[in-house]
Amino acid sequence: MIEFKGIKKAFGPKVVLDGVDLVVQTGEVLFIIGASGAGKSVTVKHLIGLLRPDAGRILLDGVDITDYTEAQYFEVRKRCAMVFQNSTLFDSMTLLDNVALPIRKHRKVSLKEARRLAMEKLALVGMTAEAERYPADFGDGMRKKVAIARALTLDPDYVIFDEPTTGVDPISAAMIDKMMRRLSDEQNVTCIVISHDLRSIFGIADRVVMLYKGTTLFDGTREELRACPNGIVQQFINGEPEGPMDV
Numbered sequence: 001m002i003e004f005k006g007i008k009k010a011f012g013p014k015v016v017l018d019g020v021d022l023v024v025q026t027g028e029v030l031f032i033i034g035a036s037g038a039g040k041s042v043t044v045k046h047l048i049g050l051l052r053p054d055a056g057r058i059l060l061d062g063v064d065i066t067d068y069t070e071a072q073y074f075e076v077r078k079r080c081a082m083v084f085q086n087s088t089l090f091d092s093m094t095l096l097d098n099v100a101l102p103i104r105k106h107r108k109v110s111l112k113e114a115r116r117l118a119m120e121k122l123a124l125v126g127m128t129a130e131a132e133r134y135p136a137d138f139g140d141g142m143r144k145k146v147a148i149a150r151a152l153t154l155d156p157d158y159v160i161f162d163e164p165t166t167g168v169d170p171i172s173a174a175m176i177d178k179m180m181r182r183l184s185d186e187q188n189v190t191c192i193v194i195s196h197d198l199r200s201i202f203g204i205a206d207r208v209v210m211l212y213k214g215t216t217l218f219d220g221t222r223e224e225l226r227a228c229p230n231g232i233v234q235q236f237i238n239g240e241p242e243g244p245m246d247v
């Protein structure tokens with residue numbers, strides 16, 4: 001379980017998070033939604049120590065990690081892997097070696113064993129046939145899938161997906177959704193997904209949290225989201241240009 005308690009974060013005069021309370025239950029697929037610039041990426045970066053809060057506490061499985069050192073966050077990042085919005089692969093390495101890289105870095109295994117483990121992760125995203133090819137041969141959707149496979153290499157308990165289906169073709173997007181759902185259902189991996197993709201949200205979310213003006217405006221199931229009477233929530237989920245939302 002992950003708990004964000006009253007997280008505040010400002011950059012200079014700009015207050016981005018103004019007391020975010022958020023609980024992520026073990027094994028669930030939690031979506032964090034909200035307008036562009038609402039602070040979704042900023043929120044999750046606090047979990048892995050890429051940003052430090054001005055106030056508030058962050059607990060990982062009951063342990064307060066807020067004041068961890070960089071060395072301690074290094075360990076946290078093995079348990080909580082993040083797939084960044086702009087996934088970066090090394091162009092000079094095959095897809096397989098890109099995925100094998102963290103295994104080589106963190107585990108004392110032979111190159112052959114690292115590649116075998118990497119192949120297992122590529123299988124999870126349906127990319128084994130392309131393993132020996134290079135990133136330049138592929139579009140955003142395929143590259144994103146490889147970045148996801150790489151995030152899974154150290155068998156994390158939590159995976160943060162920052163806009164995994166944005167800019168991805170519909171078929172790859174559907175595969176990514178299915179894979180996140182399976183990670184949760186079959187391997188009890190907790191998935192924290194930042195997205196505005198309504199099809200993903202209503203397709204696979206166990207729970208949805210909406211950030212607005214630095215706090216959590218909504219927290220509930222997707223059915224509750226659909227039925228939520230709040231005008232700002234409705235404007236967002238219906239993608240309406242006009243409404244009460246102050247963007």
Ligand SMILES: Nc1ncnc2c1ncn2[C@@H]1O[C@H](COP(=O)(O)OP(=O)(O)O)[C@@H](O)[C@H]1O
Binds near residue numbers: 036039
């Ligand atoms: N390192 C940073 N320095 C200054 N401002 C930042 C930094 N990171 C994010 N911001 C600002 O914080 C706000 C929220 O950003 P972000 O969390 O990336 O939004 P989103 O909800 O789209 O993921 C934006 O206005 C952004 O410009």
Ligand SMILES: [Mg+2]
Binds near residue numbers: 040041085
């Ligand atoms: Mg973002």
